[in-house]
Amino acid sequence: MKKLQLASGLIFPILKPTAIFSIACVGTLAMNSCSEAPEPSSDEHGSHSAATQFPPAKTSRPADAKLYIVSPADGAEVSSPFVVNFGLKGIGVAPAGIYIAEDMPTGHHHLLIDVEKLPDLTLPIAKDDTHIHFGGGQTETTLTLTPGKHTLQLVLGNQTHIPHDPPLTSKKITITVK
Numbered sequence: 001m002k003k004l005q006l007a008s009g010l011i012f013p014i015l016k017p018t019a020i021f022s023i024a025c026v027g028t029l030a031m032n033s034c035s036e037a038p039e040p041s042s043d044e045h046g047s048h049s050a051a052t053q054f055p056p057a058k059t060s061r062p063a064d065a066k067l068y069i070v071s072p073a074d075g076a077e078v079s080s081p082f083v084v085n086f087g088l089k090g091i092g093v094a095p096a097g098i099y100i101a102e103d104m105p106t107g108h109h110h111l112l113i114d115v116e117k118l119p120d121l122t123l124p125i126a127k128d129d130t131h132i133h134f135g136g137g138q139t140e141t142t143l144t145l146t147p148g149k150h151t152l153q154l155v156l157g158n159q160t161h162i163p164h165d166p167p168l169t170s171k172k173i174t175i176t177v178k
């Protein structure tokens with residue numbers, strides 16, 4: 001677990017939209033130079049035609065990408081309000097609306113609170129009190145929940161809030177709020 005947290009630590013601190021390209025580099029294991037934003041139409045990146053830059057209907061993602069809740073731990077007892085840390089490995093975080101390229105997949109977090117059954121993961125994720133979007137590229141949030149048991153689960157969504165193909169979801173954890 002220590003290794004996972006270390007890896008996610010690289011992603012966590014960088015939240016500003018201006019930093020998304022370097023985050024994407026982390027997510028794709030530095031396939032391109034990470035020193036500056038890629039220019040989609042420049043000669044340097046000539047392998048990307050205009051067509052491949054257009055967001056596809058389905059966004060693929062690395063097979064080994066992982067989405068997980070760093071904290072609280074599954075089964076933890078917490079006092080409200082409490083912080084939830086999102087963990088992501090093998091794919092970058094980018095704000096909603098941002099699409100970089102097919103070989104630089106990114107997404108943003110969605111936290112499902114007390115959602116019993118996952119929604120249709122081929123459609124945009126609903127936006128309501130129990131499906132919270134982090135379209136700014138946030139990787140943590142502070143929650144205030146009523147005392148008792150609650151479940152938390154993350155789903156990564158693409159630039160249009162649609163889960164990737166295949167979808168990236170975290171384990172659903174159960175916590176008890178004191």
Ligand SMILES: [Cu+2]
Nearest residue numbers: 133135157161
């Ligand atoms: Cu979203």
